[in-house]
Amino acid sequence: MNLTHLREEIDAIDNKILELLTKRMNVVRKVGELKHRSGTSIYRPEREKDILNRLKNLNEGPLNDAAIEAIYLEIFAVSRNLELPERVAYLGPEGSYTHQAAESRFGAMSEYLSMNTISSIFNTIESKRAKYGVIPIENNTDGIVGETLDLLGKSNLLIVAEMMMPIHHTFATKCDKLSNIKRIYSRDIAFGQCRNFLSEYSLDNAERFPVDSTAKAAMLASKERDSAVICSHIAAKLHSIPILFENIEDAHTNKTRFIIVSDFKNKPSGYDKTSVFAKILNSDKPGALMGLLKDLNDLNINMTKIESRPVDDIGDFNFWFFIDFEGHYDDKNIQELFTKRGEELKWLGSYPKFI
DSSP states (O other), X not given: OOHHHHHHHHHHHHHHHHHHHHHHHHHHHHXXXXXXXXXXXXXXXXXXXXXXXXHHHHOOSSSOHHHHHHHHHHHHHHHHHHHOOOEEEEESSTTSHHHHHHHHHHOTTSEEEEESSHHHHHHHHHTTSOSEEEEEEEETTTEEOHHHHHHHHHOOOEEEEEEEEEOXXXXXXXXXXXXXXXXXXXXXXXXXXXXXXXXXXXXXXXXXXXXXXXXXXXXXHTTOTTEEEEEOHHHHHHTTOOEEESOOOSOTTOEEEEEEEESSOOOOOSSEEEEEEEEOTTTTSTTTTHHHHHHHXXXXXOEEEEEEEEEEETTEXXXXXXXXXXXXXXXXXXXXXXXXXXXTEEEEEEEEOOO
């Protein structure tokens, strides 16, 4: 079999793929019409997770699970836009890591709103100017994002999905030679995370200009031929800056957990996580938290995270406890927990856990 025959075989397969995708999208449109009439949310994270798990179980290679997920997340995004185009707000500016996380879930076709603050994302969704908000909640090296927790405590919006995204830095420049680079733009924290790279490539002598975001850094570097930038892959692409090196960070374990917030409740998927705020009176007293932890244990609820957050309540200094545990709000044992401690708990959402 020669190259021409192989290419003809690929063309025939591509034609079949397009035929099947068209057939899928026609069914999607019918689903969208039913959802629109019933008022059901277009984005169903538990359904998408179900499809991905089923396909991964069927997969026999040569595509790995990550490739299957990447392909189908884009198909899901196109499908949602056919059903009903909806806006996605994210913590900007354009080209930020949150923008990258949003596009990884909602695809290139969605309409995105770049917001300057996390609070503006909540306001935008609450006022119906966007349907979904993508925000960071914690980083495995820098810890929890306090503003996100505080706003979840005050808002009626729910967490409907989570993503865990590795944070990889790229080095991009329009300069012809590394030795000609006079200045490097980035965030302070990104400079710190790439010390070894800068030293290894003799870039210590280039002047460093810290700015408030790597996306802004990319915009500045794009205007100067003797400058470079440490930024996200998407920021370099948006500003048409050639990428010289990928994954230049010293530690390759840096990850950020992002959440998607919206105004609807997920159905149980069988592999869910629930987030709550627990407000325990006299939480500064010895043993105040022990009763709740005992209830979780007695009800066979597996807690996966707990984080304290101070709150000033009517003059009394207390703590909220942000808690993640396995299971869905509708599960029997979790309903028992809310029946017993409902006045102390604020439900923040149940959603398919990241695997």
